[in-house]
Structures are given as C-alpha cells and as structure tokens.
Amino acid sequence: MNELEEFRAETRAWLEANCPESMRTPMPSEEMVWGGRNVEFCSEDQKLWFERMRDKGWFCPDWPVAYGGGGLDVRRSAILDAEMRRLHCRPPQINLGIWMLGPVLLEYASEEQKQRFLPPMARGEIRWCQGFSEPNAGSDLASLRTTAVLDGDDYVINGTKIWTSYGNKSDWMYALVRTGPMVPKQKGISLIVLDMTSPGVSVSPIDLISGKSSFCQVFFDNVRVPRSQLIGEINDGWKLGKALLQHERRAMSRFSESALPTHFDLDEYVKRCLPAPQDADEVALQQRAVACLMDEQAFSLTNRRMIDSLSARQDVSGLMAISKLVHTEQEREKFEILLQLLGNQSMGWSGDGFASRDLDLTGAWLMSFAQTIAGGSSEVQLNVIAKRVLGLPDPVQGVRS
C-alpha cells in the first residue's frame, strides 16, 4: 500500500469513528453550522463533529499547521474530501473566511497579520463577510466609491456595500475600499478588514424574489479602522481582490454543493414523476432531464480532472475559470426541469397547502437566478474566459461593433 492509500485508510477509519451518525445525513439549510463568535448548534452531535474536526485542523486541511491548518498536500486534502463525500459527512461548518480570505492572507498578508487572523479563522471563531459590490459598482467593480481616508493611525471609512451575504450575522468583513484616486480606477483600491461591531457600521437585509435572503446592504458612517488592518500594499488591493474572486468562484460552487448535497436529487424526481414515460411530452421531458444529469456528471468529472491536474502541477486556470459559470447555469437548468416535472406543486408560495419541501424547491428555483449573477455574473465569467484563457484582444476604444 502506498502512502496515499495509507492516508486514505486512516482518514476513512478516523471519519468512521468520529463523524456521528446524525452528521451523515442530508443537511437541511436550517441546520447549517456557521462558525463565528455566536456559533449555534442544533444538537450535541453537531457540536461534537464541529469540535473534532476543528481540533484535527480539518476546517482548513490544506493550510500550514503553524496557522492552525491540517498541513495536507493537494492529493491528501482531495482524499479527505472524497472520503467525507463517501460517508456523506456534512461539512462541520460553513466559513467563507476560510474558503476565500484565508488563501489571500496566506499569500499577501504580513507575518503579524497572518498570526493575528488565521488561527482564529482556522478554529471557526470568526464569521466573515465580503464587502465588494456597491450600488453603482456591480460587474464594473473597480468603479467602487467607498472611501478610506487616513487620519492619524486609523482609516476613516464612508460609503456603502451591497449584496453582502450574511452581513447581519458576521463578525468581521473584508472590504475593497478606495484609498487613492479614481483614475485609473483600479489603482486606488485597497483591501481592508474590519470588525462589524465598530461604531458607525449599520446593516439592513434585502428581500429577493425568493423572499427573505441572506443578502444585506452595509452602511459605513465615519467608521474608524486601525491602519494595521490594511492587507498588502496600499492602493494594491485590486490584485488581491481579483485573487479573492478566483477563490470565490470555487467556493460558491463548493458551497452550493455542500449546502444541498442530495436535497433536490433530480434522479429521484425523474424516477418518481416519470416512472414510465409514454406520451411524447413525457419522453421529451425525460430526455431533457437526463441530458441535465449527463452535463452534471461531465462537470463533476471536470472537477476531478482539475484535482488530477493540480497534483501533476499543470495549469488549471482555464478549468477554474469555467467552474462557477458551468455550475450555476446547470443548477438553473436543473430547477427549471424540476418545475416542469412537478408542475403547480413546485410553484406554491406559502401555507399548509404545500409540503415544506415543495416550498423549499420554489425558493431554491428562484434563488438559482441569483447564483448566475452573484459572485461575478455569467457574462463576467465569459469575459474572463475570453480574455485570460483564450487571449482574445481587448475591445478597441471608440469602435462600434
């Protein structure tokens, strides 16, 4: 047995011994555990699973041990991932800080900042949110206008951020702010982290077409942030922001995967709703559903290929660039098919006339529209692929196409 297979066997044994039975079942969204100051558990098992994984360093398996990680290489952390999937282990916590900010801190933060921010993150003690988009800076993120002006040893922040997921429940925020001029607009941006309990921060949630949502708008009114909390070089935050978005695209697809592992299992719905398709409309619907399943499998094989390529030290930037686009568009197609399979039963809005599972489906379908917009719309993803992966030329100024 080679070392990797040994690791697989050990990991499997550890998970079998330490992952409580109730943590191996599909996870309803209300039972997600969010790490942070106010972490809440629905059961003793959840707490146990959280603490065991935390103590193992497996909230961030591929981080260095020195910063509270598990110290695993790419192959081993892929094995851990695969073994958790095999046992249907729930993620012990959801933590956007670990998936997105963590890798950027590891690469760009000062040693002092790493020592200060990474270990609590790795223990799931801080819940992080992201302050990027603004009402007038969406796809054109670099036109952001929230300002951070140096005053003594503090930056004073004024402005507003929008589409901040769980802004009302998070402990800290990492934000892109303007510390320099608007021209050229990418040059005057910095990455800063701040405590959401700072005086002058206020948050209001946003309702979506799906109803209540996790999205918030955050307002900054003369919020003072110590200058030691600016990450990397001043006015160099665009580079860090782009790196962060690369991780976000992966985290988003991972998040939706772990949040609803088998929640809306298209295979099962097809079998249940179309047990023996006879009429032409049923056959056509089944074909569309199967094509969707096939595309999903092609995508999951592509994720596997990305891991294989990573461990062979091949360039995976192309595969990373398509990941968010493909995943969110496939999800939207899947929900549209579910709507057709279930008919009116999938379009209930509220009340006792519908099973809660059906209402969840309505909500998830409506949310699928937000997924192809949030975290870089599909059109932004296509721009990125065209420019960075395919090397197609930039638009020529003043040309009418």
Added chain:
Amino acid sequence: MSLIYNEDQQQLLDSAQDFLAARSPVAAQRALRDADAAVGFDPQVWQGMVELGWSAVAFAEDQGGLDFGFAGFAPIFEQIGRHLSASPLLSSVVLCGSLIEQLGSDSQKQGLLPGLIAGEQRWALALEEADRHQPDLCDTRAIRTDSGYRLSGCKSWVIDGLEADGWLVIARLEDGQRGVFAVPAGTAGMTLQRRQMIDARNMAQLLLEDAAVDASALLASDQFEAALELTLDRGRACLAAELLGCCEAVFAMTLEYLRTRVQFDAPIGSFQALQHRAARLYVQLELMRSSVMAAFEALDRNQVDPAQRRQLVSLAKWKANEAAQLISNEAIQMHGGIGVTDEYDLGLFLKRIRMAQSQLGHSAFHVSRYAGVRLS
C-alpha cells in the same frame, strides 16, 4: 489511472503528433478526397501507423500486442482527429480486433490476429442494417448447412468495407441468438457497393445472398452480446476522442481567425458578442475532454462493471457529439464566407465531425442508453 495523460500516454501523443503532422496533415486528406480513391486512406500512412505500434497497443503480449492498455488509444485518436487522418485503425483493429480477441477460439485468434496486428490483413465490421445506429437490429440470417452456414442479408453501412481482406458479419442464427462470422474476401454470394460519403472515407453496403462459409467461420457465440457491447463501447470511446481532436483543431482555427480578421477597424475577436460565444465553446471543449478521459479510464483494463462502463462511454460519446455539433457550427458561422468555401479546411472537419457523430450512436441514442443505467 486518472483523468489526465500519464507519461506514457503523453509520449504516444507527442509521437502521434510528429508522425501525423509529417505524413498525414489535413492537406493529405484533401488530396485523398480529390483522388477519389475508394479505399479512403493512404496505405503507406497506415503502414507507418502499424510500424509505430498503434495496431498492437491494446493487445496482450502473448497475442503479439504491446499490452499498453486500451487507454493508449486516447492520445492516438485525439491526434487522428486533430489531423483529420483517415485509417482503418478503428474498423480493423479496435472493432474487429476486439471481437476476435474476445470471441475467437485459439485457432481463430492465431489465424486472424497476427495479420491484423501486422497490418497485413484488414477486416471490417458488418453490423449496421439501419440508417441510424441500431446495434440490436439484425435481419441478416445464418442458415446451417452440411458444411457450414449460408448468410443472407444486407449490411447497409460497413466502415472501411471496400477492399477489405474480410468482414466480421453479425447474423442471427436459427435459434434466435446472434453470432459473428469471419467471412474472407472472395467468398461467393457477396456484393459490395461503394457509398460515397461527405467525409470521402471508405464506406460500403454489403449484400449477402446465400454466401456460404465454413463452420469454422463462426466465432464463439455464448458471450456474443456482451462482447459486442464492449467492442462497440471501445469504438465509441475512440470516436469520442477523435471528435475531441477535431474540435481542438477547429477551435484553434477559429481563435486564430478571431484574433486576426479585422472588420470595423478592429480584430473581430475584440467584439464581446463573439468573445462570449468563443468562451462557451471553450467550456464545452473542457467538459468533453473530461468525459472522454473518464470513458478511457473505465475501458482501460476492463476493471469497471459493465453498467458503469456503459454510463461513462455513453456520456463521452454524447458529450463529444453535442460539443462537436456546437463547435463546428459556430466555427463556420464565426468564419463567415471563407468558412463555407471548399478551399478552406473547416468544411473538411465539419464533414468528418458529422460522420463521427453519427457512427456508433448519435446523441439521442446515448441519452437513452445512459438513462437506462442511471434511472434503473
């Protein structure tokens, strides 16, 4: 095994690239078409492929093979697609070789395989009777006689059937089971008709009218259906890899055109409407590559159970078909006028792509087949 090429496969890919670029570039395929040769490939290029060991890749050493594993065909067929290279590798080696290897008795294998691996004998599979791939359809009959069998029926689409040294004919026996007969060239009662196809390759209709063969022409029939299915799955994976290579070539041509073609004082590839379409083609290319690699992984050493193999091979052929459909159509549209001229190579790729899409199962066939596994 993994979803990326290992070192050995990478070497095969590189040597195939070198060989085909030198000996079988797209221009050679065009010349073959213009020469209107019924055989549809260049025998000297085929001999070169044999010398490189391509016909021996997947066979065991005791049969005269290299025992590389089936996955060796992935890089080879990818390069064949890239260069649009015609050869009997699929028909004779992958399809017929696989059936003989699985069903042949020792003496049948000894009689057939060495010549096939050495490229001295070329066999063609006579299976299809319908215009769309229907592997279960078989109206061709085999009637027992004192000395052997009499075969009657019409095989409408026999790939590389012209000028073959023999045909593996699928026929229904009197007990209702199907079997496969090795019918050598020169057997009486056979009429071959050339079918000139858009890809200018070798295609024939084979009419059998009481064609008499020896009893020894029948390969073992007890495992016939399973062996045929595995054989066809191998062929499907190779076609999917060929489509992948075709699409890579077509996509590269298209990107080059988008970068260099100037209209409205700008390269047309700077226009967002075209950039987004090109980006979507790239997405399909990557999904196709993953699916093709997974099919070869499943086929490599036959360690995967048949249901899983069926699912992954149908996924690969379906994805390759669908992606190739989109990429070939978009490539021509984005090229504009030059894309529909015969002078430009894109049309040659389009024609081969359509044939490869149709062979061994178009998209709807593989969706149904996949559903049969996934939803059972």
